[in-house]
Amino acid sequence: MFGRMNDPAAIKVLIVNEEGQYLAGTAAHWEFTEDRSVAKVFDYLQDHVADQIRLVRRAYGKVWVAVRLDPSETFEFCDRCGGRMSAVEAFFDGQQFFCTDCKIHSQPAPACGPA
């Protein structure tokens, strides 16, 4: 299973275009936004960010750059709803991460608990 929490090898990055906007959305519908908080977080190695940037440059002549997330704004993914949250907001119960909402609604433990 990929996406282990706090994997020291994972390099989390945002992709920024020539206008300084952040890549956001999904693979089905990419868009650029000025709102850093909704920017898509990529795993530099697992998501092959360097290759993607090279492809875009070659295919479209666009210059995108990857900017590394500051560790303080590393995002965690809620183990219950899958939502993204900042590590600062993440609630860790010893086994799983929860967003603020799920922390409130997480009793009892979710049905699809850890294997």
Ligand SMILES: [Zn+2]
């Ligand atoms: Zn949640």
